[in-house]
Amino acid sequence: MFDKTVYIRRRRTLLDSMREKGQxxxxxxxxxxxxxxxxxxxxYNFRQDSSWLYYFGLDEPRYGAVIDIDSGEEVVFADxxxxxDIIWMGPQPSVQSKAESVGVSKSAPYGALEGVVSKALSIGxxxxxxxxSRYYNTMKLASLTGLSHEAVGVVDFTAGKTEHASRxxxxxxxxxxxxxxxxxxxxxxxxxxLGQEMHTVARNAVKPGVLEQHIVGLMEGVTLSKGWGxxxxxxxxxxxxxxxxxxxxxxxxPGKLLVIDAGAESNSHxxxxxxxxxxxxxxxxQKQRDVYQIVCDCNEFAFSITRPGITYREVHIETxxxxxxxxxxxxxxxxxxxxxxxxxxxxxxxxxGLGHNMGLDVHDMEDLGENLVGYDPDQKRSSQLGLGSxxxxxxxxxxxxxxxxxxxxxxxxxxxxxxAEGTGKGFVNFDKLKSYYDFGGIRLEDDVLVxxxxxxxxxxxxxxxxxxxxxxxxxx
Numbered sequence: 001m002f003d004k005t006v007y008i009r010r011r012r013t014l015l016d017s018m019r020e021k022g023q024x025x026x027x028x029x030x031x032x033x034x035x036x037x038x039x040x041x042x043x044y045n046f047r048q049d050s051s052w053l054y055y056f057g058l059d060e061p062r063y064g065a066v067i068d069i070d071s072g073e074e075v076v077f078a079d080x081x082x083x084x085d086i087i088w089m090g091p092q093p094s095v096q097s098k099a100e101s102v103g104v105s106k107s108a109p110y111g112a113l114e115g116v117v118s119k120a121l122s123i124g125x126x127x128x129x130x131x132x133s134r135y136y137n138t139m140k141l142a143s144l145t146g147l148s149h150e151a152v153g154v155v156d157f158t159a160g161k162t163e164h165a166s167r168x169x170x171x172x173x174x175x176x177x178x179x180x181x182x183x184x185x186x187x188x189x190x191x192x193x194l195g196q197e198m199h200t201v202a203r204n205a206v207k208p209g210v211l212e213q214h215i216v217g218l219m220e221g222v223t224l225s226k227g228w229g230x231x232x233x234x235x236x237x238x239x240x241x242x243x244x245x246x247x248x249x250x251x252x253x254p255g256k257l258l259v260i261d262a263g264a265e266s267n268s269h270x271x272x273x274x275x276x277x278x279x280x281x282x283x284x285x286q287k288q289r290d291v292y293q294i295v296c297d298c299n300e301f302a303f304s305i306t307r308p309g310i311t312y313r314e315v316h317i318e319t320x321x322x323x324x325x326x327x328x329x330x331x332x333x334x335x336x337x338x339x340x341x342x343x344x345x346x347x348x349x350x351x352x353g354l355g356h357n358m359g360l361d362v363h364d365m366e367d368l369g370e371n372l373v374g375y376d377p378d379q380k381r382s383s384q385l386g387l388g389s390x391x392x393x394x395x396x397x398x399x400x401x402x403x404x405x406x407x408x409x410x411x412x413x414x415x416x417x418x419x420a421e422g423t424g425k426g427f428v429n430f431d432k433l434k435s436y437y438d439f440g441g442i443r444l445e446d447d448v449l450v451x452x453x454x455x456x457x458x459x460x461x462x463x464x465x466x467x468x469x470x471x472x473x474x475x476x
Contacts, residue, residue, distance in 0.1 A: 001057045001102075001268070002183050008103035010055050010176065011067060011074065017172040018069050018128070025070070025126030027169060028117060028144070029055065030137050031063040045229065049137070050360035051130055051173055051368075053269055057102045064113045065104070069128075075106045077113040117144045128166035130173065133367040170368050177365055178357065178373070179399035185449060185458075187270040188358070188401060191227065192447060192459025194264040195272030198222040199463050202236070202260055203473060206278055212236055212248040223264040231271035231362040235261035240277065240441030241409045243352060254281035257288060257440045263362055271362040273403055275445035276463055282474040289467050291408055292442050294326030296465060298406035299444045302354060306448055306455040312402060313379065313393035316354040319406055320346035320386065327408075332436075335427050344384035345427045348418055349410075353390030355403035358447055363391065364401075398452045405445030410436040 018027065031052040034043040048059045056065055056076065064077040076099035081092045099107040108116075120127055127145060131153055132138045141152040151164045180188065198219040205215045216234050223229050237245035238252070240259035252258065258280050263273035277292065279285075284292060302319040306312075324340050327333045333345060340346070357364035357373060365373045371381060374392045382388045392402050410433065417423075419430045444465055447458040464473040 001059070004057075004101055004103040006181070006183060007055060007057050011103075013176060014055065014172055015067060015069060015072060017175070018168060021168045021172070023069055023126065023128065023166075023168050025128060026116070026120050027067040027069060027166075028127050028129045028141075029065040029067075030129070030132070030140050030144075031056075031058070031061070031065075032134055033061045033136050035134075035136070047228075048269070049134070050269065050365070051177075053360060054173075054177055056104070058098055059269075060098075062110055064110060066113070066116055073106070074104045075108055075116070076102075076104045077108050077110050077116075079110045114144060121145065126166075128169040130170060130368060131165040170372060174365055174368055174373055177359060178394075179397065180359060180401050180449070181399075184270065184359065185401075187266060187268050188272070188447070188449070188458050189460065191231075191264050191266040191270045191272045192457075193461075194223060194227050194266065195231075195262070195274050195447075196459050196461060196463055197226075198262060198264055199260060199274055199276055202262070203276070203278060203464075204476075206252060206258060206280060206474065208252050208254045208280060210252045212238070212250050212252065215252075216248045219260075219262055226264075228265045228267050228269060231263035231265040231273060235259065235275075238280065238440065240407075240443065241411045241439070243407075243409065243441070243443075252280050255285065256280040257292075257442060259441060259443055261443060261445065265362075269360055271358060271360070271364075272447055272459070273358060273362050273445065274447065274463060275405055275407075275443045276465065276470075277442045277444060278470060278474065283471050284467055287439070288442075290330060291439070292467055294323060294330075295406055295408050295442045295444050296467065297326060298323050299404055299446065299465065302404045302406060303446070303448060303455060303457070306396065306402075306404070306450065308397050308450060308452065309395065311376075311379070311393060311395045312355065313387075313390060316387060316390050316393070317341065319354055320350065323350060323406065323408065331432055332429050333427050334429055340427050343424070343427065344382075344387060345424055347384055347386030348414065348424060348428060349408045350406060351386050351389065351409070351411075351414070352405075352407065353386070353392070355405055355445075355448075356391035358401040358403060366391070396450045398450055400450040401458065402448050402450070403445055404448050405443055407441060407443035409441035409443075410439045411441075412437045 032049045037044050066075050078095045080095050096107045138149050142149045202215050202219045216236050233246050238256040258278045261275040265271050298319050301322045321341050324337050376394050379393050448455050464470045
């Protein structure tokens with residue numbers, strides 16, 4: 001948890017933003033609760049709501065808060081422990097003292113939240129809340145506001161659709177959380193170090209005959225020994241053409257490519273997200289190296305043009321141009337690079353976007369609406385495969401933290417579909433692609449902070465990425 005002045009400043013900025021937008025009424029925050037795994041007393045590892053953490057910092061279940069836009073009053077709602085709780089948990093600080101630790105002077109029992117919201121609604125005061133991602137929060141907000149479960153979950157603020165979650169609040173929160181403060185950058189660098197450590201442990205364990213699950217266990221053990229755990233379900237697979245392959249039941253075979261896409265989450269809940277692709281036998285074949293070098297060049301190129309003032313959509317497009325140039329040199333595509341960029345041919349090989357926002361969530365704030373988070377008001381999402389999956393397209397400014405993760409994948413079902421439909425005809429060398437059906441995929445990912453004069457990668461060091469360096473690291 002940061003110093004309480006951080007949370008006081010954030011809430012004041014949020015309040016000022018809502019007032020500047022001409023809003024009145026109350027802002028309602030509902031934190032997460034424990035979620036049973038099998039039965040009530042055996043719960044999943046508790047993870048607090050990220051927006052709650054950002055504004056209130058209290059990393060415990062069953063908390064709520066209200067900020068009165070008109071008066072500026074702030075109240076935290078939670079229950080003090082009773083003797084039955086103390087027997088199992090020991091004595092606990094009071095809710096009042098916890099509220100004061102984040103700069104809130106007033107607290108009340110959790111059950112009192114209903115009366116506060118009900119009173120506001122009864123006299124026509126607007127109740128602003130963020131769209132929930134958890135089922136409990138959805139039901140709680142529905143109960144407090146009298147809306148249906150479906151209504152409180154609306155995050156698509158398109159014309160003609162009823163808006164119950166507050167667009168003004170969503171936009172204010174996004175504007176704040178997109179730009180990382182210095183204290184957040186320190187956390188992201190620290191969790192970057194932890195993420196790099198877990199990848200190093202994994203690389204050192206890659207040997208023919210080893211079970212994939214064993215490597216995953218070693219990696220995740222690092223995150224649990226020094227942090228909260230993983231920031232998302234670990235992807236470790238010798239079938240990298242399946243972008244999010246979470247199966248870890250295969251034995252490492254020589255001659256394969258092993259994609260490891262994994263990140264750590266710190267105890268303060270900031271996330272890292274790195275991807276490396278390793279030759280399972282310690283050395284790339286020439287065919288693997290040729291494709292790997294293209295992806296590596298794309299990663300370097302994207303980083304080199306990332307700076308304030310450019311949109312990440314432009315970075316994506318120019319990186320795909322670079323990729324097509326490399327694929328053309330291998331005779332996997334043919335024709336005009338400009339025409340191939342226009343037609344979206346790169347989507348056959350890289351059907352995802354170049355990157356996404358990072359922060360308290362590994363896909364930061366996408367629970368608030370992916371387009372609102374990742375796109376400026378004057379940007380429209382593409383329908384092309386690949387570019388259409390770009391999660392971050394905004395004009396870059398200092399403080400943005402994003403991923404740089406180009407990839408090349410040979411997905412037989414997708415290639416067959418394009419060929420059957422005539423998509424890419426005249427550009428894609430389908431005959432030569434037949435020899436790549438068993439290739440798999442390659443992805444290389446770093447986390448990047450946009451700085452006033454360019455960009456830098458987060459974390460103290462960089463995982464080996466150039467092919468010679470990867471082979472040298474594995475030889476050790």
